[in-house]
Amino acid sequence: MALDAFGRLVFLYLACAKLVSAQYTIPDVTIQALKPKGIRVSIPDSRGVSLFVFQGNLNKEIGSNDVGVIAGEVTNPMDGLWMYEDLDLQLKVGDVIYYYVFVSNDGKGYVKDRLTFTVRVLEDPISTGPNDCAPTQTRVRNGQACAGKIIFEEKFDYLREDVWQIEQYIPDEPDYPFVSYQRPFNVPTVSVQGGYLRIEPKLQQNIPGFSNSSIEMGSLDLFSGCTATSTKCRTEAWGASILPPIVSGKLTSKAFAFTYGVVEIRAKLPQGDWLYPDILLESFLKKYGSLNYASGVLRVAGARGNGQLSVGTADFGNKLLFGGVLMDAKCRDILLRNKTSSRPWGDDYHIYAVRWTPDEITLLVDGEEWTRITPSSNSLKDLFSTSCDIPRSVLATGSKLAPFDDHFVLSLGVAAGGITEFPDGVTSAGKPKPWQNTSRKASLRFWQDIASWIETWRQPALLVDYVTVRAL
Incomplete structure (x- = not known):
């Protein structure tokens, strides 16, 4: 030319x-x-x-x-x-x-x-x-990392089950969401369409082959294909404890795990009352303990799906982006950071990113840094309230960024309700949240309010364009 x-x-x-x-x-x-x-x-x-x-x-x-x-x-x-x-x-x-x-x-x-x-x-x-392979602080499980090079890339041209594990189990602590993760044969909760990953929640009662009389009676058996411990593979409805009313999907990187790097995920977040996405980094080997958040969870991005969700003048709805480190369920509001937009985060695709180094964790959206988590000279715990019940194993061993100094995997999913994501006392479009987080009837009260929330599920899917991880 x-x-x-x-x-x-x-x-x-x-x-x-x-x-x-x-x-x-x-x-x-x-x-x-x-x-x-x-x-x-x-x-x-x-x-x-x-x-x-x-x-x-x-x-x-x-x-x-x-x-x-x-x-x-x-x-x-x-x-x-x-x-x-x-x-x-x-x-x-x-x-x-x-x-x-x-x-x-x-x-x-x-x-x-x-x-x-x-x-x-x-x-x-x-x-x-x-x-040329320049040295880097990034570590890859069973692999090599070179400075500045891509160590993981997923464009979702098709669903690669050699790369991703499609989860099937009933999640419990600490969030106890009102979902089970399944992969129904004729009603996929996880699919790839036109180069995009689609994770879309469904009603359990609408799943073909669901033979129990109702959500409030009967049992749910996920042993065939279950990807968790046996205690999370089967449940029975009994009294106030109903079956999980929502069937959703979750993917976890099967073989890929890494320590430190730059993650980018271009995604459109789900919208609909009481929905929220899980775009996470989760501990691979649970080095610091398997209960609660003992080994740490890094939320790259999240936004509650309600269009109008508030306590007084405080907005908790789909215009509020939240993310950060989770090491304890009791003080999650102290640990998580947030950023407000003039428009719902689920209206458009955005690039959600995290830069994870041995010294700090930085969250970005569309290239803009919106929070940075830097530990003191002693440990990450010193940044947060003493009310956080950080496991002693985290304090006794590891670096100052512990528990975020071990191999982590990528996790993508959609959940609903639960006992941690939606504070008690919030109102959705002026109507009180139908359940209390401390109540045994939480899931039942959510289910009984279906007429109010199901009509808001006009865009309930998490759509993911691509995922990349680059070495530092």
Whole structure:
């Protein structure tokens, strides 16, 4: 392509880019000055990227619509990178490259401009190539991690059961959600459609083959295909204790577990009264204990599905994003952080991310950092109230980030109700929550109020576009 024609193309891209809202965030650009001469520019690959354009000037500023003397257009990634090279460019220490980049993602244009790079050292092009494995703090179970490289990627072209375990069991402590995780034959709760993972809750009474007389009587047997301990594979309705009225889905990464890294999940959250997504990192081997949150749970993102959920003026509904570390059920409200949006988080796809290092945990949404959890010089516990019942095993061993210093797995699911996610005293669209968290009849009261909440389940599914994990 001729340079002037290339410039006109970039100008049109830039003009279009200003018309779209930012759903994709251009990652940090890596520039290497090579010896004896040359330049290498790259960004990590991610789902939806179809074009990477670099425009730069040497020791001279560049306008956001200008064509630079260093110009490249890349239409295909290589080894997980969108990379442009010019091995004829002569650079020296002290040179400054003024540049901007354009990326096309899912048919939309995105620009990152007014950037600079100062040459500090000339690097060997062989030792710094895309196949080089630089050391990293990230650890992978039964695998190797290289700095900045993707260690896990799922684009959901189909449901890979060699990668994901589709859970089947009845969850209990500490949340006791009003669901069972199943994979019914004719009514899938977990599916892949058009390149998206779909996890959608259903009513147990509508599942084909459910032969019991009702939710309030009978039994639920999940032993065939159960993925948990035997105590979570079967239950019977008795008195105030009914069968879980909701059937939902949950996926857990089967073989992949890691310690430290950057996780990105592009997803649309479910909406509907008393629903909430589970987008989690969970301990793989439960190093610090198996009960409650003893070994830690990291909630990457969550939003309650109710459109209007409040206590007084406090909003707990679908405009409130929450996430963070969980080490104790009693003080979860102290541990979790939140961020408010002007629109429901389930209205659009967003990129929910966590950067997990040995020193801190940072949560981001659409590239914007919204909370950072940094322990004191002693331990993570010192950040939180002494009312948290942190297990002694966490305090006695491990790093200052314990229990978040062990291998964790990815977990994706949808739950409903329960005794921790929805505080007592909240009202939904002006109506009191139908159950009390301390009551034996909590699930029954929820079920008896079905006429109020089922009509709000117009978008009850969690939709996931992609999941990536990158080494530090």
